[in-house]
Amino acid sequence: METERKTQAATEQTADRDLSEQIKKVTKESHVRAENTELMLSFQRGQVTLPQYKLLLCSLYEIYKALEEELSRNSNHAGVAPIYFPSELARLESIEKDLEYFYGTNWREKIVVPAATKRYCHRLRQIGKEYPEFLVAHAYTRYLGDLSGGQVLGRIAQKSMGLKSSEGLSFFAFPGVSSPNLFKQLYRSRMNSVELTEEQRNGVLEEAVRAFEFNIQVFDDIEKLLDVTENKLQKILTFKSGEAKTLHVPLIRMVLGLFLALATVSVGFYAL
Ligand code: HEM
Numbered sequence: 001m002e003t004e005r006k007t008q009a010a011t012e013q014t015a016d017r018d019l020s021e022q023i024k025k026v027t028k029e030s031h032v033r034a035e036n037t038e039l040m041l042s043f044q045r046g047q048v049t050l051p052q053y054k055l056l057l058c059s060l061y062e063i064y065k066a067l068e069e070e071l072s073r074n075s076n077h078a079g080v081a082p083i084y085f086p087s088e089l090a091r092l093e094s095i096e097k098d099l100e101y102f103y104g105t106n107w108r109e110k111i112v113v114p115a116a117t118k119r120y121c122h123r124l125r126q127i128g129k130e131y132p133e134f135l136v137a138h139a140y141t142r143y144l145g146d147l148s149g150g151q152v153l154g155r156i157a158q159k160s161m162g163l164k165s166s167e168g169l170s171f172f173a174f175p176g177v178s179s180p181n182l183f184k185q186l187y188r189s190r191m192n193s194v195e196l197t198e199e200q201r202n203g204v205l206e207e208a209v210r211a212f213e214f215n216i217q218v219f220d221d222i223e224k225l226l227d228v229t230e231n232k233l234q235k236i237l238t239f240k241s242g243e244a245k246t247l248h249v250p251l252i253r254m255v256l257g258l259f260l261a262l263a264t265v266s267v268g269f270y271a272l
Contacts, residue, residue: 019196019204020188023140026205030212035149039219043153048160051229054102055222057095059117060171063218064091066121067138070128079133079200082190088177089143094170101168114221120214127207133200136191137207141215144187146172147180 016022034040039056042048068090074080099107127134154172163169177183196204 018188018192019136019194019201020140020191022201022205023137023191023208027141027208027212030209030216034212034216034219037216037219038223043156043160046156046160048157050102050161051226052222053157053161055112055225056219057098057102057171058111059113059218059222060091061095061099061111062113062117062121063124063142064095066124066128067135067142068092070124070132071135071139074128074132074135077132079194079196080135082193083136083139083187085187088174088183089139091142091146091171094173097170098168112225114218114225116214116217116221120218123210123214131203131207133194133196134204134207136194137204138211140187140191141208141211144184147174147177147184151180 035044039048039052042052068086071080071084072086075084075086096107099111103110124135124138127138150172154169157163157172158166158169161168166173174180
């Protein structure tokens with residue numbers, strides 16, 4: 001009985017020391033906040049729109065480009081090698097396919113990303129150069145998220161946007177992963193095998209919270225971008241529908257005045 005209790009206590013202690021458990025614990029509150037951003041709520045309510053999804057894809061493109069380039073450059077680093085699974089996880093090519101589907105072959109010229117995405121990518125590049133052992137925090141946040149809630153979000157997105165096939169939704173598909181749950185178990189065990197000093201471990205945990213924060217800021221900025229675009233459109237539509245006549249009467253008067261003056265001068269020249 002005593003031996004059993006001791007074994008259980010020892011197992012619990014080891015689990016407490018597991019990076020995968022610690023990281024899940026410290027990011028729990030951030031995960032709830034990420035789930036409750038306007039953008040993620042639109043997904044969950046089955047109301048995600050094409051403009052929302054297209055802007056999200058643009059940001060994901062920049063984020064995965066930075067993340068995957070840094071992972072690849074550091075693939076032999078002791079803190080990266082165990083969690084480096086490019087053939088199972090890499091997202092960049094699938095995002096490129098989706099962007100081409102929505103924006104056409106010249107999609108590269110049409111990418112629009114908010115400031116938060118640039119800050120996120122800048123951080124990814126920085127840690128890739130200075131602290132490669134922190135990359136695991138970002139890889140965990142994105143890839144394990146994509147393999148968890150992300151799987152449901154893909155199906156919802158298809159319905160919400162009325163897409164007939166899975167075209168435009170390659171981002172959500174992981175053809176190299178036959179069981180997301182089994183793969184997540186393998187990934188967690190690889191995370192736990194990374195040897196880290198106490199200082200590095202704390203750094204990784206802090207970085208994971210930061211990674212969620214970056215994602216939240218990207219989602220919020222995307223919503224702001226959409227608001228601005230919608231407001232602009234609203235103004236143009238208002239202008240066209242006539243309400244703006246009252247708003248822009250002085251401008252219209254000025255243009256008419258100028259036109260009349262020009263017409264008078266032209267008639268004057270003609271008469272001469
Ligand atoms: C609509 C929004 C979201 C929903 C509904 C959702 C849902 C879920 C669910 C059901 C799990 C599995 C939990 C478990 O196995 O214990 C999960 C795990 C996870 N999610 Fe999310 N999620 C959402 C957004 C996000 C976002 C935006 C991120 C990060 C950017 C994220 C990152 C993660 C991570 C890293 C895990 C793995 C946790 C672990 O096992 O350690 N999720 N999510």
